[in-house]
Amino acid sequence: MTNQWKLKEIVLMSILGVVFGVIYLVFFLVGQGIRNILVPFGLAPFGYEIIFGIWFIVSIMAAYILRKPGVAFTAELIAGVVEVLLGSAAGPGLILAAAIQGLGAEAVFAATKWKYYRLRILVLSGVSAAVFSFVWNLFSAGNIALAPWLIVSTLIVRMISGALLAGVLGKWLSDQLAKTGVLRGYALGKELKRKRKYGAA
Template identity: 55%
Template sequence: MKSWKVREIVVMSVISVVFAVIYLLFTHFGNVLAGFFGPMGYEPIYGIWFIVSIIAAYIIRKPGAALISETIAAFVECLLGNPSGPMVIVVGLVQGLGAEAVFLAARWRVYSLPILLLAGMGSSVTSFIYDLFVAGYAALSPGYLLLMLTIRLFSGALLAGLLGKVISDSLAYTGVLNGMALGKELKKKRKQVSQHAGF
């Protein structure tokens, strides 16, 4: 993290802590859904647990942002009392790796909506592989697993990729991210629009 600025580290840490609280709330909500629908109950909302990696990466645009932010969020979530205990940190690492792999494939240069959607889906894939071996999903029928994976992929794309972009853009428009890569990009676009409009 040598090339990281102090402000970027602070912003990433704050975002991670905020979403650690949200993650824990959704964990309890997911447990309720699982009580009614079994393992499938988690799938429609699973993408929410990837969102901090998308937001941090999209805002800061530096290698490691997705992985580190997701890991910090998981660590804080563990401290707040996640039922899984320290294992939630491993889960955070696995989820962060899935998103980071997509940004790596784009060489941390492209942060378009398709890339953000793919990053959310990347976390869906790595987390699903993890669940196959650790959560016992491998014992479920192939058809059921395919349905679960399909729903998780959509959830990762929409609740992490798309919603993460919407939240980040909304924050950027307020001006609080002016010192971040996303804020600078938005400022540049506004300047270009003004020039084209003749202002």
């Protein structure tokens, strides 16, 4: 498999980035709502952590579908740019945050030399994105000043969210999309075709 991106792969990656950029912006409001609900219980810092994995999902999906170096990072970056262009309250700094999240996701695929895309790899990629983004937020958002127990617990919640909402959900959504046949010209669609041909589970 060549590592050079084809035009159709660039187009699909861009479409995913734009679509999830919009979704990310919506989930910012969802996170704010959850945070407001948790305030009376003293658990406001967990408001966004519970759903933080959703902000990594495009990197997982794009990488799983296209299986090329740099796809996870680029898709996440595109989504971040779209969020900013749509008026995210986070401002331009969000682009840097998206780049860091993308690097975290990409790191796991790079460690496998972009050869393995099993569920456990996707889950690890989501967890890695969570850790990268968490470390960045410790300093960019001043979270380093939080109580140690709160730092540890929010990190654990973000890692779980990254594993489930980015890794597991990202794979499931991609597989469902592939089953429709719209991805037959891409790596994931071709893999599905081979499995059907040879009766693999």
